[in-house]
Amino acid sequence: MRPLALAAAVLLAAPALAADTVQIQVTGRGFEPQQVKAKKGQPTTLVFTRTSDRTCITAVDIPAENVKQLELPLGKPVSVTITPKQKGIEKFHCSAMGMGGGKIVVED
Numbered sequence: 001m002r003p004l005a006l007a008a009a010v011l012l013a014a015p016a017l018a019a020d021t022v023q024i025q026v027t028g029r030g031f032e033p034q035q036v037k038a039k040k041g042q043p044t045t046l047v048f049t050r051t052s053d054r055t056c057i058t059a060v061d062i063p064a065e066n067v068k069q070l071e072l073p074l075g076k077p078v079s080v081t082i083t084p085k086q087k088g089i090e091k092f093h094c095s096a097m098g099m100g101g102g103k104i105v106v107e108d
């Protein structure tokens with residue numbers, strides 16, 4: 001493929017500000033994966049699916065994004081779209097006790 005055609009293909013594949021999607025399972029072991037990536041200024045949709053009753057993570061908080069008590073019904077995917085404003089690490093955890101140690105690594 002010639003360089004110009006390649007550039008056009010890349011542009012078509014990545015429309016401006018379409019949200020990236022990241023799947024996070026909540027299992028008996030906690031968040032899987034426990035660490036995800038996002039980009040500063042880029043909308044990112046986190047889809048949490050709780051697949052176990054053997055966890056205290058039945059609702060989630062992402063304090064840096066003002067997400068509180070996002071309820072996670074068993075077996076039902078729940079989405080939240082965030083747009084991180086600064087580079088660094090945003091934590092997420094169970095609403096009740098602050099457990100789970102989830103991290104969103106925000107890059108430039």
Ligand SMILES: [Cu+2]
Nearest residue numbers: 056094097099
């Ligand atoms: Cu907990």
